[in-house]
Structures are given as C-alpha cells and as structure tokens.
Amino acid sequence: MRGIREKILPPGGHSFRLLKWDRSLGEVETIISPQQSVRVAGAGNRWHFHTEMELTLFLRGQGTRFVGDHIGPFAPGDLVLLGERLPHYWHTNGVTSGLSIQFHFPMDHPFWGFPENLSTAELFQRSGHGMAISGKTAQVISQLMQELPKNTGAAQLGILLIILARLVAAPQPDLKLLSGGAFNLPNESPHQEIIAKAVRHLIANFREEVRLEDLLKLTRMSRPTFARQFKKHSGHSYSSFLNKLRLQAACRELEKSERGILDISLACGFPHVSFFNRLFRREMKCNPTEFRLRVRSSDKPAPSKKSTAPQAEPDPSIRSLFPPA
Template sequence: MQSTDTKPKVEQIQLLPGESFRLLRWHDNVHDVEAVGPDGKIHPFTGAGNEWHYHSQMELTLVTKGSGTRFVGDDITHFKAVDLVLIGPDLPHYWHGLHDSSGYAIQFDFETEHPFWQLQETQVLRELWKDAQRGIHFTGNAVSEIAKLIRRMPLSNGLGRFSLFMQILDLLITMPAGSRKVISSKTFIPPTSQSTYRGIQKAINFVFQNFQEELYLSDILKEAGMSKATFERQFKKHAGKSFTSFLTEVRLNFASRKLIETDLTIGEIAFASGFNNLSHFNHKFAEVHKQAPGVFRKKMKSS
C-alpha cells in the first residue's frame, strides 16, 4: 500500500550572506534545486516543491518548462508552462508531476515591521501582499516580461539584482485586473495583525498535523488557548468560515491529492483522510467538487 502521509511540512528558509531575498532555480524537477547566491555562486540543495509544505516567506514561482498539477491552499489546478504564481506566507502548496521541467522561485520576507515598508514607494504593494495570502496566478503579456527579468537575475548581483526584483514587483502591481486571479479561499491564512493570530495559527497547524485522526474540539481549544465561544467567533472572523468547514476542506484536499497520486481505493482514501463514514465522504466530496470521487479521479488522471 502506498503511503498516505502528506501532512504539510514547514520549510526553513535561510538567506545567504549579502542578500535580502533568495533566488532559486531548477532544471529537471523541484526536488533538485539550486540557490543562486548574490555573487553568482551555485548552492545545490533538496527542494520542498514536490511536497505539501509551507513557509513564512512569500514566494514568486515561475515555471518555464513542464506541466503538472498545482496545489495552493484548497485549490487544485492543472497547469503548463509558462506559469507564474505568487504564494503568501504560511500558505500550503506544492507542484505534482513537475518532471522534465525548469523554472525559478524568488523567496522573500518583508513582514509588517520590516524597514521596506518605511519607503513611501512601497505602499502600493500592500494590496498585492494582502491578496497573496490566498495565492495569485498571473497571466497576460507582462508574464513574459517578468520571465525575462527573472532570467537575468542569476547574472546580476548587488543593487543590480535588487533593481530587477523591484521591476518585477512593479510589473505585478500594474497588471490589469483580469490578469490577476486569486487562487485559494481564505481557509489557511488569518491576518497577522490580529492579536489572536497566534492562537488561531496553532489551531490550524494542529489540524494540519492531525487531520487524519479523530479530532476533538477540546484539544483544538487547548491548542488555541481560547474558550469555545471565542474560538468559534475568532476562527470564522479570520478564516472566513467555520472551523468544521475548514477541517472538512483540509481532509478533502488531502483526499483529492491521493485520488490523483495513488491507486488506493476510494474507501481507503476516505478513512486515511480522517472521514469515518464513506457515504459522508462521498457526499462532502461531491458537494465541493460537483462530482463523485471516482469521476474526479478518472478526469484528473486522463487530463
């Protein structure tokens, strides 16, 4: 039996000396990745792009060759190069089936108190940062211009590379509204400015690590450090939906990936996803995907 363990992993991102953002590239798959230092030196390492993971940094990913299935938050989409996506902090994501491919990723962390935001010119970026909490997919003519700038980055250093990065951000915010599409629902990212963020984030992380098991609200409340009434009110405020709906979506997201990636039976996937009743799983799956699990699997595997 194939493994069903794809709980989101936390990726720890370390910047190299002399850089304020990290530039990555790959030439075949998102497991074998290179970090390109500001001095042009190459630092190979094992990437996490082919695993369900998240990190505190934002990430702009450009796929220049290849095709596969992109998972961002609760969204599942088939894609092919050229594909440009901006992922917000702590938003779970991964690329499935991205073999014989190439691309780049820029990872950066300009959190709320970062000196970056003291510059008046950066204020126009705040809306982009907000939308990125749900992930943004970019299309249109500007994508090819951004791709050219990203390809120049490994050959640049210092202020030259930083200037290219600023040009990229400028192109992202000046794109027509029709060329920017928010990817995920508000499931995964509560606003960091809220005082209850830590408690809600602990609850979300607890779900990510334990959704395959039977979960009790008392355990969730203990993680969040809140009363039942406060937790239910604050969770819906931050996540845009009830905790029960969030948990169901996480489990269905996992089940969707297993339907695509494995040959496990629908019953095995249902129970491995945390559902203890097959008919309930089938009902919830059809409610979200507008089709039965078996139909979904057949369509996704044949596309």
C-alpha cells in the same frame, strides 16, 4: 490564516531581498551577489506573515499552499504574489527548490515619486488577497526571476520593475485571487501562536479522527473562544478548515492512485462516504469519479506531430536585458 510575524531586513545595498532554497523552505539563503549568499532563518514552512510583499516561485516540489483563507495544491512552476501582512504557509511533500522576492514600498517610499509607478497601486491592493499567476505572464516572470541571481545593483532593480510592469499589464485570466478576504493583521496578537499550534495539529492528524475536545485541551481555550479566534485568524470554522484539508488529500489520491472512492474517503479522514460525496460535489462541482477522469485526461500528452509554426521568440524585455554573448 494568521501566523507569527516575520521581520525581514534586506541586505546592505539592496532595496529588496532575494531568497533561494534548494531542498527545504527551512534552509533558505539570501542572495547578495552572483558569488555570495548567506543562510537565513526560513519561515515559509510555518504560518507567518510580514509587512513586505512577496513573489514566490517553486521550481521543484509539491504540496499544499495556505494563503489567507485559501487552501490548495501547488506543483513545480507555481508562482504566487502575496500582499502585505497576508499570512501564508507552504506545506511541502519532500524536497523543494525555488526563488522568492520580498519588497516593501510604503506610500512614503521614493518608489512612488516616479509617476510611472502609480499604475502598480491597484496591483498592490489586489495582492492583499494573494494572486496565483499563470499563462504567458507566469512564463515570462519565471524567466525574469531566474535571471535575478545572475545580476547585481541597478540591473537587479530593473528586473524587479519589469516584473511589476508585467503583472500590471497581465490579462485578467492570468491572475487569480486566492483568498476570499484580505487580511490586515496587527504586529502581535496573544492568540496567533495558539491558533497556529491548533492548525499544525490539524495538518498532522487530519487523516485520523480529530476531536474538538483535543483542540480545546491543546489551546487551553473554551469552546466559544476557540471557535471565535479560529474563525478570526483563518477565515474558516474549525470543521470547514479540516474538511478542506481532507478534500485536498482526496483530490491528490484520485489523481495519482487507483484506490476506490470508499477507500480514499476513509483514508483521508471522512467517516462516511456519503458525506464525502456530497461535500466533494459541492466544493469541486463534480463527483469524485468525474474528477478523476477529468484530471487524468488533461494529463495525457497530445499526439505528436511535426509543427510548421515558427518557434516562439524570447520575450523582448528579457532579450533586451540579456543579449546573447
């Protein structure tokens, strides 16, 4: 999904920008030092893109993430690497908090003058699809990111380099590509804000009947132009995008509520439960009842028992950087 280009400037004396937020993605601060931070305009709560890569960690909150043509849920611990010019947006439900690193190393940047950094080139290329990071890799990187605000100067840069090295060395199952297509967007497009307006309308009203005629009136486009531009900017047809929004809402209802399948399908905007069931099986590879049983069984805590296994050692790269006082 295309959005509005965000222009990012690292603070003086820094080669990258470190952001934090404690309540909302619209209330973001740039961390200058452990004692100083400056409020900046946050763009994470609307469609946008930038020339910088970004690594975003949610410490608190949940909602729906949009990365390129990917639409999916996020929860605390969600960690995503975004490539250059990849449009993204986090639609949050309530209060959130987290950290984000934004950096830009074009091919003429001194970063590439060190031969040790050449191994990151493939990672940077793959990040054009967006990557959800999980497993041990996510645990280690989350720890490292939370150390960044406590450090300055070369120590901060060293942590970023360790993070990149961890991503390069990550096992394949820990890195999941999100967007089916990579995006290489121009700085400006006359249709970016218009399509973003249509997307905001869909997100706000997907539980109701959404008529194509209303979107054409909102965007002041003809039917062929709207269909072409929506597909070009989002990677989806209008109807596919709308169905994905409704499916994500239905999945949350199935996981959290006791409502019946018919009630959920209607509440999420599907006019016919038969269509909802067919679409759900096609996209989720199971029916709604099976999905509910699966997610609830996976949430049950394992029986408690005293473990004789030794406690996991802190990651050695973290231990060496931050020895105990």
